[in-house]
Amino acid sequence: MNIPAKILKANLFTNFRSNYFSTKYYYLSIARDKMSLEEAKKLAAYRAVDEHVESGYTVGIGSGSTVIYAVDRLAQRVTEENIKVKCVPTSFQARQLIINHKLALTDLEISPHLNVCIDGADEVDSNLNLIKGGGGCLLQEKIVASCAEQLIIIADYTKHSCLLGEQYKKGIPIEVSPLAYVPIKLKLEKKYKGDVALRMAVNKAGPVVTDNGNFILDWKDFDQSLNWKTVNDDLVSWPGIVDTGLFIGMASKAYFGLKDGSVKTQS
Numbered sequence: 001m002n003i004p005a006k007i008l009k010a011n012l013f014t015n016f017r018s019n020y021f022s023t024k025y026y027y028l029s030i031a032r033d034k035m036s037l038e039e040a041k042k043l044a045a046y047r048a049v050d051e052h053v054e055s056g057y058t059v060g061i062g063s064g065s066t067v068i069y070a071v072d073r074l075a076q077r078v079t080e081e082n083i084k085v086k087c088v089p090t091s092f093q094a095r096q097l098i099i100n101h102k103l104a105l106t107d108l109e110i111s112p113h114l115n116v117c118i119d120g121a122d123e124v125d126s127n128l129n130l131i132k133g134g135g136g137c138l139l140q141e142k143i144v145a146s147c148a149e150q151l152i153i154i155a156d157y158t159k160h161s162c163l164l165g166e167q168y169k170k171g172i173p174i175e176v177s178p179l180a181y182v183p184i185k186l187k188l189e190k191k192y193k194g195d196v197a198l199r200m201a202v203n204k205a206g207p208v209v210t211d212n213g214n215f216i217l218d219w220k221d222f223d224q225s226l227n228w229k230t231v232n233d234d235l236v237s238w239p240g241i242v243d244t245g246l247f248i249g250m251a252s253k254a255y256f257g258l259k260d261g262s263v264k265t266q267s
């Protein structure tokens, strides 16, 4: 069929215009969603720092993208309200955040007792049990949190679940000694089912190596109805498992920034 050149040109222009505008709309909506997710993290972080940090406190600084806002707010309060705080990092990233914000850096050797620890989470269930370690930090986070009177969790609305594994699909991180990663993977799949994979690095050949020189196994497709206290107690007793990203009965309160600009708390 011969289509007159004039009609062809008009159609091409219409197609180009509709593709251009739908693509533009697509990118705009992604940007808007991202903005609201970041805004939600910031809202939760600011509220938690305002409600749980007082002058004279030693504060545990967690790791991840949400904690960045907590450190921003902490630094702001130090400058504007002249509060005095000392900060214990839970990772290399947290240490850098503390140093870059010119906050007072300490450690568990000097300050073994913390008033509060503020940290993010990959998922929070209805009993305040957590999955952590999505960014490769869990061991130091768990140690520091265990030295704090309160562990306060800050997160956006996507992290809130009824059961662990409902929202977060990347698996439960398990930090293992490098030499034990294959036997642990096989034993875990045999005993608790699911799929266990060695976490591989991006922009580096080979596996992710934690701040402590260990590997991370991600345990996916597990049975969501497992008793996590029992499972965690069992796993941490296996030689080769350094610790797990299961934080059971540790958090006192969680702050979730919501899409509408409000903050929901759970305790």
Ligand SMILES: O=C[C@H](O)[C@H](O)[C@H](O)COP(=O)(O)O
Pocket: 062, 063, 064, 065, 066, 067, 119, 120, 121, 122, 132, 133, 134, 135, 136, 137, 138, 141
């Ligand atoms: O390994 C990372 C830590 O456990 C983080 O606290 C957790 O992954 C949450 O990070 P984000 O605030 O970036 O979601």
